[in-house]
Amino acid sequence: MLNSLHIKNFRLLGDLSVEGLGHLNLVVGRNNSGKSSFLEALRVLCRRGHPSLLQELVAGRDETIASRLTGEDERLVDSSPYRHLFLGRNFPKRDGQAIEISDPKSGQNVRIEHVIFRTLEVTERAADGDVTVVRKREQIAKSSPEARTEGLQALSITSDLGSAFWPIESADEMERARRTRSIALDRDPAPVSYLSTRFLHPDRIATLWDQAVLTNAEDDILQGLRLIEPGVQGLAFVKPDDSGSERFLTSRAREERAIRGERIALVKMADTAKPIPLSSMGDGMLRVLQLLLAMYPAKGGYFLVDEFENGLHYSVQEGLWKLLFDLAIRMDIQVFATTHSSDCIAAFANVARARIDSNGCLFRLKRIDDQEIGDRIIATAFSEDQLVLAQDAQVDLR
Numbered sequence: 001m002l003n004s005l006h007i008k009n010f011r012l013l014g015d016l017s018v019e020g021l022g023h024l025n026l027v028v029g030r031n032n033s034g035k036s037s038f039l040e041a042l043r044v045l046c047r048r049g050h051p052s053l054l055q056e057l058v059a060g061r062d063e064t065i066a067s068r069l070t071g072e073d074e075r076l077v078d079s080s081p082y083r084h085l086f087l088g089r090n091f092p093k094r095d096g097q098a099i100e101i102s103d104p105k106s107g108q109n110v111r112i113e114h115v116i117f118r119t120l121e122v123t124e125r126a127a128d129g130d131v132t133v134v135r136k137r138e139q140i141a142k143s144s145p146e147a148r149t150e151g152l153q154a155l156s157i158t159s160d161l162g163s164a165f166w167p168i169e170s171a172d173e174m175e176r177a178r179r180t181r182s183i184a185l186d187r188d189p190a191p192v193s194y195l196s197t198r199f200l201h202p203d204r205i206a207t208l209w210d211q212a213v214l215t216n217a218e219d220d221i222l223q224g225l226r227l228i229e230p231g232v233q234g235l236a237f238v239k240p241d242d243s244g245s246e247r248f249l250t251s252r253a254r255e256e257r258a259i260r261g262e263r264i265a266l267v268k269m270a271d272t273a274k275p276i277p278l279s280s281m282g283d284g285m286l287r288v289l290q291l292l293l294a295m296y297p298a299k300g301g302y303f304l305v306d307e308f309e310n311g312l313h314y315s316v317q318e319g320l321w322k323l324l325f326d327l328a329i330r331m332d333i334q335v336f337a338t339t340h341s342s343d344c345i346a347a348f349a350n351v352a353r354a355r356i357d358s359n360g361c362l363f364r365l366k367r368i369d370d371q372e373i374g375d376r377i378i379a380t381a382f383s384e385d386q387l388v389l390a391q392d393a394q395v396d397l398r
Contacts, residue, residue, distance in 0.1 A: 001023070001106075001334045002103045002106065002302075004020070005017070005021065005042070006101070006104060007038070007041045007100075009087040009092075009097065011034070013034050013041065014087050015376065016034070016365075018363055018379045020338065020381050022361030023329070023335070025335065026308070026339060027339075027363060027365065028365070030366055030389060031340075032185060032367070033365040033377060034365045035365055036306060038336075039194070039338060042302065044206055045103070045109070046190065046301070046302050048160075049110040049112050051296050054085065054112075059081075082155060082168055089227045096113070098114075109159055110158070111157070111158045115154050115155070115156045116139070116147045117139045117140060117151065118138055118140055118150050118152060121133050121136070122134055122135075139163065151245035153167070160164070161343065191299065191301035192298060193297045193301075195291060195306065197310050202264065202265075203262055206265075208296070209237050212296060219277055224288045224289070224320060224323055226290065227320055229281065235289075236266050237263040264277035265277070265289070282311075284311050284312050284313060291305065291324075300332050302335075303333050303335045307338055314341070317347035325355055325358055329357055361381060361382070362381070
C-alpha cells in the first residue's frame, strides 16, 4: 500500500507531494487542478511506466494527433505524443530532467527520461578470430550538434522493478514498439484497476461478470444494485437472440452484434415476471455495476476511479461507500477516487468517521501562483478527524 506520493514533472504536476495516504482516498479540486493527472501518475507508478500504458494515456486524451513542429531544435520539440506527459507538454531540453513518481517510504518508484541516442555499428573479434558486426546504442547529449543531425529519440524507463529503453521516433515506430518491446520487470507489480468517467464496453462488463458469477462477488454486486432498486433478485448476461430482442434489430445490426459477440445485461426484479434490460434502468445502475465489477481485478493492489459520483444520486452514495470500504478491507485494495461533488465528500466523510478497521483520507489539489517559481499545484490532506470538523462547520472542501 502506498503511504505517500511524490510526483515531479508529470503533466500539470511540477512538484507535488502527498503525505499520509489512507486505505481509501478521495481527491477533490477545481477543474484543471490536476485530479486526472494525479490518477494517471498513480497508474504509471503502479505499472512502473510500462510503454503500453503510456501509449494508452496519450491515446485516451487524443494526444496522438499532433503536427510536427519546425525550427532548429526540431528533434527536441518533436511531435511525438509522449511530450504531452512531461511538464509544459514538451520534452525537456536538458538531460537529466525526468518524470519521477515515487512513494519514498515503501521504495516504489519509476523514472521516465526523454533521451537522444544514436545507433553505432561496432566490430567485435572473437578469440577464434571470427569477426562480427553488432549494433549498439549510445546516448548523446541533447546540447550536442549530433543530437540535431543524427540523434533518435527514446524514453529511458527505470524503476524499483526493472528498466526499459524505448525508441519513440514516430507513430509507426510507436506501433512497432508496442508489438515487439516491453519493459523488463524483475517481478510483477501489484494489480491495478482503473475506471474512467466513460462506460465500459459491454463485452468487458460481461467478461468481468463471468468472473464474478457463483462467488462472493455476485452477492456484493447484487447488494450494490439494491441500493438503487431494492427489488433486484438476479443478474445475467445473454446474447441478444436469447433475450428476444433480436427481432427488433435490422439485419445489419444483428450481423454487427453477432460479429462483436456482444451480450446484454438483464435484471430479475421481485415484482416482474420477465427480466428487464439493465440499460433501461438508468445510468446509476450501470455505474454501480461497473464500479463493483472493476474493483475485483484489483485484489491485493489498487483501484482508481475518476469522478466517483458520475451517474449516482446523492442518496445512494453513502451506502456505496460503505460497501467499497468493506470490499477494500476484505480484498486488501487501496482505493483512490476523484470527485466534484460535495454530496460525495459528505458521504465519504460519514462512512470514514464510523470505521475503526480502516482509514479514509481526503486531499484537495489546488493551483496557486507562486511568485518565485510560478504557477504550481499543491495538495492539502485532511484526516478523518479533520473531515468531521470540516463537515460539522459546513466548510466547502471542494
